[in-house]
Amino acid sequence: MKLDLDFLHDKFGKIFEVGLLKELAEFGTYMDVEEGFVLMRPGGYIRTVPILLSGSVKIVRSDSEGREALLYYLGEKDSCAMSLTCCLNSRQSEITAITDSQTQLISVPVSKIEEWMTKYLSWKEFVFMTYQKRFDDLLAAIDQIAFFKLDERLISLLKKKSAQCGCTVFNVTHEELGNELATSREVISRLLKQLERLGRVKLSRNKIELLDIVLK
Amino acid sequence: MKLDLDFLHDKFGKIFEVGLLKELAEFGTYMDVEEGFVLMRPGGYIRTVPILLSGSVKIVRSDSEGREALLYYLGEKDSCAMSLTCCLNSRQSEITAITDSQTQLISVPVSKIEEWMTKYLSWKEFVFMTYQKRFDDLLAAIDQIAFFKLDERLISLLKKKSAQCGCTVFNVTHEELGNELATSREVISRLLKQLERLGRVKLSRNKIELLDIVLK
DNA sequence: GGGGCTTTGTAACAATTATCACTGAACAAG
DNA sequence: CTTGTTCAGTGATAATTGTTACAAAGCCCC
Numbered sequence: 001m002k003l004d005l006d007f008l009h010d011k012f013g014k015i016f017e018v019g020l021l022k023e024l025a026e027f028g029t030y031m032d033v034e035e036g037f038v039l040m041r042p043g044g045y046i047r048t049v050p051i052l053l054s055g056s057v058k059i060v061r062s063d064s065e066g067r068e069a070l071l072y073y074l075g076e077k078d079s080c081a082m083s084l085t086c087c088l089n090s091r092q093s094e095i096t097a098i099t100d101s102q103t104q105l106i107s108v109p110v111s112k113i114e115e116w117m118t119k120y121l122s123w124k125e126f127v128f129m130t131y132q133k134r135f136d137d138l139l140a141a142i143d144q145i146a147f148f149k150l151d152e153r154l155i156s157l158l159k160k161k162s163a164q165c166g167c168t169v170f171n172v173t174h175e176e177l178g179n180e181l182a183t184s185r186e187v188i189s190r191l192l193k194q195l196e197r198l199g200r201v202k203l204s205r206n207k208i209e210l211l212d213i214v215l216k
Numbered sequence: 217m218k219l220d221l222d223f224l225h226d227k228f229g230k231i232f233e234v235g236l237l238k239e240l241a242e243f244g245t246y247m248d249v250e251e252g253f254v255l256m257r258p259g260g261y262i263r264t265v266p267i268l269l270s271g272s273v274k275i276v277r278s279d280s281e282g283r284e285a286l287l288y289y290l291g292e293k294d295s296c297a298m299s300l301t302c303c304l305n306s307r308q309s310e311i312t313a314i315t316d317s318q319t320q321l322i323s324v325p326v327s328k329i330e331e332w333m334t335k336y337l338s339w340k341e342f343v344f345m346t347y348q349k350r351f352d353d354l355l356a357a358i359d360q361i362a363f364f365k366l367d368e369r370l371i372s373l374l375k376k377k378s379a380q381c382g383c384t385v386f387n388v389t390h391e392e393l394g395n396e397l398a399t400s401r402e403v404i405s406r407l408l409k410q411l412e413r414l415g416r417v418k419l420s421r422n423k424i425e426l427l428d429i430v431l432k
Numbered sequence: 433g434g435g436g437c438t439t440t441g442t443a444a445c446a447a448t449t450a451t452c453a454c455t456g457a458a459c460a461a462g
Numbered sequence: 463c464t465t466g467t468t469c470a471g472t473g474a475t476a477a478t479t480g481t482t483a484c485a486a487a488g489c490c491c492c
Contacts, residue, residue: 061358069362085348094355118334131347132301138354139310142277145361146285146398182362184480189440205439205488405470421458421469
């Protein structure tokens with residue numbers, strides 16, 4: 001599918017110049033990928049930078065033994081700072097990026113990233129804003145891991161997930177939550193049961209409903 | 217003290233263009249600060265970006281209750297990505313930067329950061345390399361906190377400190393190590409004693425000597 | 433409607449880390 | 463040399479998190 005200029009204008013008219021929108025339409029590649037698609041994996045070479053149109057992408061750090069730690073989510077109009085640094089320094093990925101829901105995005109080739117930096121002020125600002133945001137995200141991730149206990153981190157993760165999907169009920173297994181918090185399934189089950197007993201969540205197979213958690 | 221062009225040429229001749237070196241000499245401010253000087257604290261406004269000439273700077277994340285987590289060290293020719301993002305987006309600092317030894321640095325005003333980006337290719341590259349490095353550092357910090365147990369993190373921290381000072385003996389209190397690993401002094405004392413019993417370190421008041429640890 | 437798979441619940445126990453409460457050693461300064 | 467202060471050692475105990483092992487519930491599909 002070809003990118004439609006009117007569509008881009010609606011989406012990005014407020015942050016990008018007209019000339020840039022045209023180039024985005026011309027050189028960007030539209031992609032529509034299903035949930036669970038791996039956009040990037042550690043060691044992979046990165047030749048394009050994604051810009052999300054809709055949906056969400058989970059950015060995860062994995063260690064050598066297959067354990068994981070959730071870093072942050074990308075949402076609408078977000079882009080990936082890792083891709084940027086990797087592209088601009090032609091290095092391999094250090095992280096895993098995986099779609100967390102049906103996701104539409106524009107894929108921009110490396111060559112244009114640099115070219116537009118000098119050509120369009122709004123693109124330069126976008127790139128630096130992306131860095132800033134991802135730095136903040138990483139710092140927030142460090143806060144969570146370093147300063148909070150698991151139960152609090154779990155609640156925080158549930159909130160984040162509900163914010164991502166925009167609703168209080170979502171599908172997820174205890175296993176997946178365990179992976180994202182770099183702990184085991186059993187621990188998550190225990191903590192969730194505890195939260196259910198406190199009336200803060202409602203559990204069923206493959207599904208969690210937040211009760212008071214969002215409101216607090 | 218005025219910055220000497222020859223000195224800058226020796227230090228940065230390989231990475232910066234001549235024109236840039238001249239501007240650095242003209243607009244940069246030379247600073248020589250003692251150990252323990254706080255260059256930046258959370259909430260502080262940032263109007264300059266530091267570039268280290270020698271010494272080292274510790275970058276730390278603090279939470280609201282005063283607990284800390286070491287993020288990374290800056291060494292010679294390093295610069296701070298936080299400063300960059302904060303300057304370029306005129307935001308407040310999210311971290312603490314404190315000199316870890318006698319440190320010499322050049323302080324570059326915000327206005328020049330942006331100007332040089334379009335003017336000097338080598339400066340643009342330097343800025344992006346800085347982002348890349350700090351991203352890597354943050355990811356490494358997350359790896360440590362998320363995937364390793366305290367004893368391993370302690371060893372890793374000791375190694376880092378010895379690398380910073382370039383020797384196997386250095387001054388540090390258990391209290392300080394505890395802060396940097398976001399744990400208590402007692403825990404550190406116990407782990408260190410364990411390491412001493414294994415013949416891997418030699419402890420005395422305010423001082424730690426690494427024995428086999430460096431070699432491994 | 434009976435396997436086979438995935439997901440969840442949970443008890444029992446182990447390991448790790450945190451906290452509290454002291455004690456004594458090292459040092460600095462009068 | 464005494465005194466006050468900082469730093470380190472350590473036992474006891476608690477809290478948190480990890481591991482093992484197994485049972486049961488939900489779901490898919492023939």
